[in-house]
Amino acid sequence: MQYEFQDPEYYNSLILVKQKKYSIEDTEINLNDILEVYNRTSVVEEPEIPFPQADSFKRIINLCELLNERELTRDEITENYDFDPRQTNYYTDAGRYY
Incomplete structure (x- = not known):
């Protein structure tokens, strides 16, 4: 990533000039890759x-800790x-689900 200060006296004036991504390995995904993962x-x-x-x-x-005691x-x-x-059902079901 390359950044630049629009105003050298003001640190909040930093803007992204350009960005590039590099990869050492092939990042193309083809149908065979998908089928291999599927299988x-x-x-x-x-x-x-x-x-x-439960939210x-x-x-x-905490409920699990209490029930452990x-x-x-x-x-x-x-x-x-x-x-x-x-709500009791929500929390007990959530504990059993995880």
């Missing part, structure tokens, strides 16, 4: 759990996180 790929079935809808991965981790009922999880029952 080497194994299909993994999705878990029979609803797709995760906080930290909370999923002791078993909790859905009602206890709902109360502990001040969830409504729908």
Whole structure:
């Protein structure tokens, strides 16, 4: 990448002049490449759990930590996180999905 200052006295005046990309190996992809990857790929079935809808991965981790210490009922999880029952399902399903 080549940059240039439009105003040498002002560091925020930096602009990109030109950019080039280089590769040591061939980067062309052809049908044989695609077929080779396809043939080497194994299909993994999705878990029979609803797709995760939880919006906080930290909370999923925390829930797993709590469940590692002791078993909790859905009602206890709902109360502990001040969830409504729908959210409890989102987070327990997300934990089981991962």
